[in-house]
Amino acid sequence: EQVGVVIVGAGPAGLVLGNLLLDRGVDCVILERRARAAVEGRARAGFLAAHSVRVLTDNGLAAGLRARGRTHATCLFRGDRGEFTLDYGRLGRGEVHTVYPQQELVRDLVAEYLRRGGELWFGQEVEEISAGRVRVRGGQDVTGRYVAGCDGHRGVARRALIAQGTRTSRWDHGVSWLAVLAEAPPSMAAVGYALHERGFAGHMARTASVTRYYLQCPRGTDPAEWSEDRIWTELATRMRTAEFGPLRQGPVLEKAVVDLRSDVLESPGAGRLWLAGDAAGLISPSAAKGANLAVLQAELLAHALTEALTRGDETGLARYAADALPRVWRAHEFSHWMSGLLHGPADDGAEARYGRALQYARLESLRTSRTHQDYFAENYTGI
Numbered sequence: 001e002q003v004g005v006v007i008v009g010a011g012p013a014g015l016v017l018g019n020l021l022l023d024r025g026v027d028c029v030i031l032e033r034r035a036r037a038a039v040e041g042r043a044r045a046g047f048l049a050a051h052s053v054r055v056l057t058d059n060g061l062a063a064g065l066r067a068r069g070r071t072h073a074t075c076l077f078r079g080d081r082g083e084f085t086l087d088y089g090r091l092g093r094g095e096v097h098t099v100y101p102q103q104e105l106v107r108d109l110v111a112e113y114l115r116r117g118g119e120l121w122f123g124q125e126v127e128e129i130s131a132g133r134v135r136v137r138g139g140q141d142v143t144g145r146y147v148a149g150c151d152g153h154r155g156v157a158r159r160a161l162i163a164q165g166t167r168t169s170r171w172d173h174g175v176s177w178l179a180v181l182a183e184a185p186p187s188m189a190a191v192g193y194a195l196h197e198r199g200f201a202g203h204m205a206r207t208a209s210v211t212r213y214y215l216q217c218p219r220g221t222d223p224a225e226w227s228e229d230r231i232w233t234e235l236a237t238r239m240r241t242a243e244f245g246p247l248r249q250g251p252v253l254e255k256a257v258v259d260l261r262s263d264v265l266e267s268p269g270a271g272r273l274w275l276a277g278d279a280a281g282l283i284s285p286s287a288a289k290g291a292n293l294a295v296l297q298a299e300l301l302a303h304a305l306t307e308a309l310t311r312g313d314e315t316g317l318a319r320y321a322a323d324a325l326p327r328v329w330r331a332h333e334f335s336h337w338m339s340g341l342l343h344g345p346a347d348d349g350a351e352a353r354y355g356r357a358l359q360y361a362r363l364e365s366l367r368t369s370r371t372h373q374d375y376f377a378e379n380y381t382g383i
């Protein structure tokens with residue numbers, strides 16, 4: 001028996017897509033490698049752009065984020081010449097972020113998908129995808145008119161598409177972040193970016209009792225090298241707490257190293273296999289765009305697949321790349337710029353001094369130019 005769409009992966013991309021397809025009367029099944037508890041407990045993103053909130057609201061998927069999400073409209077920059085706050089909700093297009101932990105969004109999306117009568121199988125690892133047939137390890141093949149690869153950056157869908165000849169463009173930002181989740185209330189209104197000669201440090205509010213911190217670290221760092229003490233001491237130094245006041249500390253719940261890399265597939269699909277989210281491209285976390293691009297692509301793909309399956313019209317699928325890629329590239333361009341703003345060179349040669357001076361010139365431009373601030377706000381919140 002053949003279903004309309006076999007969706008591989010129950011992350012934000014697969015779950016938004018599944019919910020939208022069910023809503024439009026398209027039958028689908030989601031296959032997820034991990035257990036439900038693991039998927040619903042994985043803390044990653046937190047900042048939803050206005051566009052993502054609109055998509056979720058328009059499709060009846062925003063009850064949780066409306067009830068428990070908090071809007072944030074400011075960010076703080078700190079460096080050796082002081083600090084300043086950008087009230088980006090009053091700049092650019094006047095859009096704000098909604099802070100809602102990714103695992104809570106995933107939990108809401110799973111519950112709603114099941115409530116709509118969708119089929120979702122956890123613990124099903126897809127090994128191979130070819131011509132609409134999805135092979136599950138130790139299980140039965142599932143065949144779809146189309147397959148939606150939403151299985152993230154290390155998934156099978158991306159490999160299958162590359163094997164068909166799709167090329168990638170990629171960039172290695174050359175830096176890594178120690179991503180820390182602490183059971184501690186936020187120490188600033190929302191987001192803080194600290195530039196320091198020892199490396200970047202970031203503060204991202206998550207909930208009233210949980211805060212995410214980032215510390216730039218050398219590539220290849222083992223998180224085990226970072227004790228709680230070392231984490232809080234280094235955060236205090238880079239965030240200049242002696243000058244600006246202490247951080248509210250608490251136990252470290254999680255620590256992981258994220259390498260800042262970006263890539264984009266030249267075309268996010270062909271024939272019967274179409275990709276959305278991290279499967280179609282990875283964006284460095286420097287501007288918190290990944291989950292938002294996943295929602296955007298799921299929305300576009302849901303529309304195109306619905307047209308194909310209900311009206312036999314594949315023009316939407318043919319246009320999917322042209323619709324998605326310009327917006328994906330705008331996000332990459334801004335994320336790349338943010339990465340340049342946040343990370344100075346590590347050594348002390350002439351080129352490093354030049355690089356650091358440029359970093360501060362960028363920051364100074366952002367501090368003083370209203371035009372630059374509007375441009376920043378538009379791109380920071382936009383998708």
Ligand code: FAD
Pocket residue numbers: 008009010011012013014031032033034039044045046047048102124125126127150151152153154155156179258276277278279285287288289290291292293294
């Ligand atoms: P994923 O969330 O990776 O989901 C893919 C799913 O597919 C997973 O559940 C996986 O188990 C499953 N899967 C994989 N392989 C298979 C297989 N073979 N068979 C079956 N299932 C499979 N983005 C933002 O927008 N804002 C932020 O603030 C932000 N912060 C981040 C912080 C960190 C520390 C990290 C790591 C990322 C952050 N991101 C952020 C990025 C964001 O989390 C990702 O872009 C987002 O999760 C992508 O969603 P996705 O559905 O494409 O992929």
